[in-house]
Amino acid sequence: MTNYTPTALAGRRLPNRWDGVALLLVMGLLIALVDVGRGTISTSIATIQNSPIHLDPAYLPYYALRSTARMFAALFFSLLFTFTYATLAAKSRRAGMVLIPILDILQSVPILGFLTFTTVFFLGLFPGKVMGAELASVFVIFTSQAWNMAFSFYQSLVTLPKDLQEAARSFRLSPWQRFWRLDVPFAMPGLVWNTMLSMSGGWFFVVASEAVTVGNTTFQLPGIGSYVATALAREDLPAILYAISAMLVVILLYDQLLFRPLVAWSAKFRFETTAVSAGPEPWMLKILRRTALFQEIGDVLGGALRTITRLRLTPPVRAQIDESREPSRWFDGVWFVCIALVAAYASYRIFIFVSATLHWSDLGTAVLMGFYTLLRVMVLMTVAALIWVPIGVWIGLRPKVTRIAQPIAQFLAAFPANLLFPPVVLAIVYFHVSPDIWLSPLMLIGTQWYMLFNVIAGAAAFPGDLKEAVSNFQIRGWLWWRKVMIPAIMPFFINGALTASGGAWNASIVAEVASWGKTNLAAHGLGAYIAQATANGDTARVVLGVVVMSGFVIVVNRILWRPLFDYATRRSTLG
Secondary structure, X not given: OOOXXXXXXXXXXXXXXXXXXXXXHHHHHHHHHHHHHHHHHHOEHHHHHHOOOOOOHHHHHHHHHHHHHHHHHHHHHHHHHHHXXXXXXXXXXXXXXXXXXXXXXXXXXXXXHHHHHHHHHHHHHOOOEHHHHHHHHHHHHHHHHHHHHHHHHHHHHHOXXXXXXXXXXXXXXXXXXXXXXXXXXXXXXXXXXXXXXXXXXXXXXXXXXXXXXXXXXXXXXXXXXXXXXXXXXXXXXXXXXXXXXXXXXXXXXXXXXXXXXXXXXHHHHOOXXXXXXXXXXXXXXXXXXXXXXXXXXXXXXXXXXXXXXXXXXXXXXXXXXXXXXXXXXXXXXXXXHHHHHHHHHHHHHHHHHHHOOOOHHHHHHHHHHHHHHHHHHHHHHHHHHHHHHHHHHHHHOOHHHHHHHHHHHHHHHHXXXXXXXXXXXXXXXXXXXXXXXXXXXXXXXXXXXXXXXHHHHHHHOOOHHHHHXXXXXXXXXXXXXXXXXXXXXXXXXXXXXXXXXXXXXXXXXXXXXXXXXXEEEEOOOHHHHHHHHHHOOOHXXXXXXXXXXXXXXXXXXXXXXXXXXXXXXXXXXXX
């Protein structure tokens, strides 16, 4: 009997029949992308506006394909944004002083705030074509994905262990080489988890991104989001169930075909000082590694990527200004003055625009609505932390449980709050309870998963040698939480909580208003204020609501989340 070593088995190719399956998968994907692209480029916006969304479930595969294509297009741009924006914020102290507060604001700005301005902009770029509407939709999805990924990558870069940084300097890696050989691999486990969450975040806002109403501009792009919006307007419960089933199938497919292999692949980049046992290889990863067609494609792409990452791209002149304290202080002063002038000018322009139609009483109303939403965010964040931190740690420390929980958590995170409108609205009307209280749980649906995914990623990245040490010293109970696990997951938890806090403000636009047929409910809050202003085409109130919301987020982050993040960063980089 012939014995095979694990290494030998890993190199064996699957039977030839899998080459045919691989070829069908590749060709099917290419044909689907060409079909979607042709429909996007050649179709006029009038055709979309005049074509109804069909609730026949036979249309759902096509709608699902269109929505998924938008998701991955937005994900591509989110990755580009993450690698550039987060890297600049982490590598440049002065840039980080400005870029991180801007990121705090961007993640809290409701997508309706973006829609109000970007819809007109993109439709103007492609007059009469549906491409403008598609780009507006992709941009909205991008705003629900990019900020979370950028925060994750930034958190990884600022918590790089000092010994790895010294090793990179010892090998004299150029900035380009260090980025691809140290920064990206170290950040990869957390980035993959947050990329999964970002995909789910796009589904959470799929209705707002595809069924758009801004003043007199209305269009519904073919997709699951428009399907759900139409089903809600017609009070068609079976259609809503069909949409939920279609979303579940799509999420399971890209989980099995993409994210599960990515999670298994990214596990090799975990920062370990001892050998750890590898879990079972996902079936899709086996096909990718052992099928002839995919292996040849992988060899070509891998060779090209290695060639690019080995380039010694170095800035022509190395800046020495930070090595001297006096020039640094002088340049800091100039930098702060420039930023202050830009901020003052922006504030002046906003004031002129808003004051043309609004009064100081409108500002007072917006601030009061902001305090209502702030109270909801604080309560829901506390509830989410108490529930999901213990559960996330328990899942992250058990790879088998993680593999089971991963697709479930993705689906729950992707579940749009709009799909819960029917039972919530009917229950509130039937029991005559307050929308201010009972609409609030809808906000938790879109925010708690940021915390859960990051805690799972932190617990899963817990070094194996420390696990052995903790087990040998028999550290248990509250001591284990206080001295071991909480410090280990703290950077991940703070990153997730910070993102969840901004996401809660963003989710308020769909959590503080709910409709089912002709029944419309609204809670007191800034999200409802912005949503109603957007539906009415009241740009001045939209701007005022977004500015007030950004102010609340900045204050909360400066008082609470940023000090906690800095503390966790210092603790994780000691030594």
